[in-house]
Amino acid sequence: MRLTGAQMVLACLEAENVEVIFGFPGGAVLTLYDEIFKKGIRHILTRHEQGAAHAADGYARASGKPGVVIATSGPGATNLVTGIATAYMDSIPIVAITGQVATPLIGTDAFQEADITGITMPITKHNYLVKDINELPYVLKEAFHVACTGRKGPVLIDLPKDLQVQEGEFAYPAQVEMSTYRPTYEGHTGQITRAANAIKKAKRPLLYTGGGVISSGAHEELLELSRRVSIPVTTTLTGMGGVPCDYDFFLGMPGMHGTYAANNAINESDLLIAVGVRFDDRVTGKLETFAPQAQIIHIDIDPAEIGKNVVAHIPIVGDVRLVLKELLKRLQSAETHDTREWCAKVLEWKTAKPLRYRQEPGSCLKPQFVIEELYRLTRGEAIVTTDVGQHQMWAAQYYRVKRPRALISSGGLGTMGFGFPAAIGAQMAFPEKQVICIAGDGSFQMNSQELATAVCYNIPVKVAIINNQYLGMVRQWQKFFYGGRYAHSSLAGSPDFVKLAEAYGARGFRVTRPEETAAAIDTALNTPGPVVIDFQVDPEENVLPMVAPNTSIVEMIGGE
Amino acid sequence: MKRMLAILVEDRPGVLTRVSGLFSRRGYNIQNIAVGRTMEPGISRMTVTVEADPLTVEQIVKQLNKLVNVLKVSDMTDEPSVGRELMLVKVKAEPGRRSEIQQMAATFRAKIIDLSPDSMIIEVTGDEQKLQAFLMMMQEFGIKEIASTGKISLLRGSKITRDAKALS
Numbered sequence: 001m002r003l004t005g006a007q008m009v010l011a012c013l014e015a016e017n018v019e020v021i022f023g024f025p026g027g028a029v030l031t032l033y034d035e036i037f038k039k040g041i042r043h044i045l046t047r048h049e050q051g052a053a054h055a056a057d058g059y060a061r062a063s064g065k066p067g068v069v070i071a072t073s074g075p076g077a078t079n080l081v082t083g084i085a086t087a088y089m090d091s092i093p094i095v096a097i098t099g100q101v102a103t104p105l106i107g108t109d110a111f112q113e114a115d116i117t118g119i120t121m122p123i124t125k126h127n128y129l130v131k132d133i134n135e136l137p138y139v140l141k142e143a144f145h146v147a148c149t150g151r152k153g154p155v156l157i158d159l160p161k162d163l164q165v166q167e168g169e170f171a172y173p174a175q176v177e178m179s180t181y182r183p184t185y186e187g188h189t190g191q192i193t194r195a196a197n198a199i200k201k202a203k204r205p206l207l208y209t210g211g212g213v214i215s216s217g218a219h220e221e222l223l224e225l226s227r228r229v230s231i232p233v234t235t236t237l238t239g240m241g242g243v244p245c246d247y248d249f250f251l252g253m254p255g256m257h258g259t260y261a262a263n264n265a266i267n268e269s270d271l272l273i274a275v276g277v278r279f280d281d282r283v284t285g286k287l288e289t290f291a292p293q294a295q296i297i298h299i300d301i302d303p304a305e306i307g308k309n310v311v312a313h314i315p316i317v318g319d320v321r322l323v324l325k326e327l328l329k330r331l332q333s334a335e336t337h338d339t340r341e342w343c344a345k346v347l348e349w350k351t352a353k354p355l356r357y358r359q360e361p362g363s364c365l366k367p368q369f370v371i372e373e374l375y376r377l378t379r380g381e382a383i384v385t386t387d388v389g390q391h392q393m394w395a396a397q398y399y400r401v402k403r404p405r406a407l408i409s410s411g412g413l414g415t416m417g418f419g420f421p422a423a424i425g426a427q428m429a430f431p432e433k434q435v436i437c438i439a440g441d442g443s444f445q446m447n448s449q450e451l452a453t454a455v456c457y458n459i460p461v462k463v464a465i466i467n468n469q470y471l472g473m474v475r476q477w478q479k480f481f482y483g484g485r486y487a488h489s490s491l492a493g494s495p496d497f498v499k500l501a502e503a504y505g506a507r508g509f510r511v512t513r514p515e516e517t518a519a520a521i522d523t524a525l526n527t528p529g530p531v532v533i534d535f536q537v538d539p540e541e542n543v544l545p546m547v548a549p550n551t552s553i554v555e556m557i558g559g560e
Numbered sequence: 561m562k563r564m565l566a567i568l569v570e571d572r573p574g575v576l577t578r579v580s581g582l583f584s585r586r587g588y589n590i591q592n593i594a595v596g597r598t599m600e601p602g603i604s605r606m607t608v609t610v611e612a613d614p615l616t617v618e619q620i621v622k623q624l625n626k627l628v629n630v631l632k633v634s635d636m637t638d639e640p641s642v643g644r645e646l647m648l649v650k651v652k653a654e655p656g657r658r659s660e661i662q663q664m665a666a667t668f669r670a671k672i673i674d675l676s677p678d679s680m681i682i683e684v685t686g687d688e689q690k691l692q693a694f695l696m697m698m699q700e701f702g703i704k705e706i707a708s709t710g711k712i713s714l715l716r717g718s719k720i721t722r723d724a725k726a727l728s
């Protein structure tokens with residue numbers, strides 16, 4: 001079949017069952033957009049390419065399918081960079097297609113030329129600059145394959161303008177042939193047996209699990225393992241929903257803003273079963289003091305993660321779900337060691353030192369209370385996206401998700417402005433589900449232009465702005481570690497968010513008192529279309545507990 | 561500790577950037593790098609010398625292996641291997657001192673490949689120590705410029721750095 005480059009792209013999207021793409025047109029993708037127009041594939045026009053990239057990311061996180069984003073050359077492509085880096089740090093599969101100046105002009109500083117493959121080399125799993133039309137079908141196939149297999153991640157295809165009109169022979173390859181890329185899925189059986197034996201012997205085992213559990217869909221196996229052997233679980237921010245937050249043995253998040261129970265359990269555990277995690281500094285605190293008594297089993301699909309930050313005693317490279325399945329076969333509850341004493345101790349910590357805050361009736365609105373009310377009124381069933389800052393930590397602490405892919409947050413890169421466009425993407429994946437963005441007043445202003453997108457396509461995302469009039473997390477660090485000097489962390493002069501929503505044609509509500517909260521949330525949830533709620537909360541509330549950077553995670557400020 | 565890595569890569573545009581970019585971005589210092597063809601069309605071989613402790617080298621190898629265009633990475637440091645570097649040295653050569661230089665070059669089995677009224681270019685190959693020694697000797701005459709290839713190496717004996725799995 002003879003197709004133009006642009007037609008090949010569309011044929012590929014069809015073959016890959018892509019149901020929606022996010023993008024923004026420009027000179028170098030006009031032909032591609034013409035084909036999008038003719039084919040009628042669902043396309044969401046955002047108001048900024050960064051919005052499109054985050055939306056594709058949110059779509060991917062919510063659905064598990066790859067997100068697709070398109071932008072033009074030069075500034076269009078560079079506007080994707082933050083979105084691509086965000087996806088890269090959290091191993092999210094997205095395929096970004098950028099236009100490029102025509103091949104004869106490449107390297108001449110042509111109008112809107114940017115070396116986007118060069119720029120994104122360190123933030124993509126792989127990228128391609130296509131210069132020969134005959135390679136395009138294969139590159140498209142390979143891009144989706146690389147993005148969605150092994151440790152997932154963003155892949156970028158840079159497609160020069162002239163190739164979009166050039167014709168070539170098209171047959172979408174049925175499979176890829178890559179001698180240089182073969183992820184390991186099956187864990188080493190000997191290692192899995194060693195791990196099983198270690199688990200049988202352990203007196204104080206702990207599961208420390210992350211985004212890898214979500215990515216591989218290992219939540220059922222994880223819960224089964226925890227139940228069968230009685231092992232408490234702590235999940236990282238990106239691993240939230242790996243087990244339901246209302247599960248008895250769930251201890252909450254570890255690390256800098258982790259719970260007393262989770263951090264102490266890590267400290268006293270004799271066997272840390274690390275599953276799909278990468279021992280990020282926000283989790284470990286000072287590395288030398290992390291899990292000092294524990295043997296470490298580290299299961300991950302990426303061999304480079306094993307041994308990167310901590311030495312694993314039993315490393316297992318493989319798909320987390322497949323490895324856990326194998327592990328379960330080797331663990332029958334009868335023969336395992338009794339962990340009852342340990343569990344009792346950990347659960348005692350959990351009940352004695354829960355997360356807490358105080359909402360005085362009739363006084364200043366507390367951000368944690370807002371999130372608990374959101375949780376209560378959505379019965380914990382919503383898909384929640386967050387921005388980055390204090391509200392993000394409170395969302396992770398108090399919106400106790402029950403399922404994987406229900407808490408969507410930029411963990412690794414910590415990208416402000418992620419939440420709202422990601423919510424748009426998640427809503428596109430699940431039009432019938434309730435999608436809530438828990439936003440910061442600072443973060444929201446980094447992508448508030450996407451209100452136009454939400455209104456235009458009637459995407460009924462509800463945005464709960466936790467408006468503390470500060471770059472709150474910055475203010476908190478300044479308070480704790482910089483003598484209370486609030487250098488440029490005040491957000492005085494922010495817009496009236498209700499009016500802002502209305503200006504875009506969305507609905508807006510404001511809540512200033514605890515008594516108004518439930519009714520406002522209820523109204524918002526029952527209002528069709530996008531809604532913004534401006535929750536004006538206590539400006540000086542801090543996220544607790546807190547571990548100072550590079551100290552031991554059991555030295556918690558406000559942990560007692 | 562100095563480690564020598566042999567990296568087989570697909571010969572595609574940008575591959576060198578991918579490899580060298582990975583080193584700099586993760587803070588690993590390349591001391592020496594040489595790139596060239598292999599017997600197989602489409603596959604190049606890079607020989608990279610880095611200064612790093614064993615754990616870091618393990619991490620470098622793993623990260624390199626993640627690059628989609630990288631076929632195979634082997635740490636050759638502890639294996640018996642031969643390594644050579646090619647260097648061109650331009651030295652001042654006043655007519656009165658030429659024979660002296662010639663003699664010295666002969667000792668190092670170096671070749672004179674260009675001659676001008678006041679300078680000559682000498683080609684010398686060898687391992688690092690030999691090249692260092694040669695340069696030291698030449699200093700006496702006045703070195704004007706040098707160019708070198710970086711070290712390349714192969715395992716001794718019949719063993720090769722490419723395994724069957726990567727070949728298929």
Ligand SMILES: Cc1ncc(C[n+]2csc(CCOP(=O)(O)OP(=O)(O)O)c2C)c(N)n1
Binds near residue numbers: 387392470
């Ligand atoms: C793009 C970007 N710039 C800067 C930061 C640094 N940063 C981390 S949290 C934060 C404050 C965020 O403020 P806001 O969105 O109002 O959330 P809050 O902490 O007040 O809940 C800042 C500036 C960041 N994470 N991302």
Ligand SMILES: [Mg+2]
Binds near residue numbers: 389441442466467
């Ligand atoms: Mg704020």
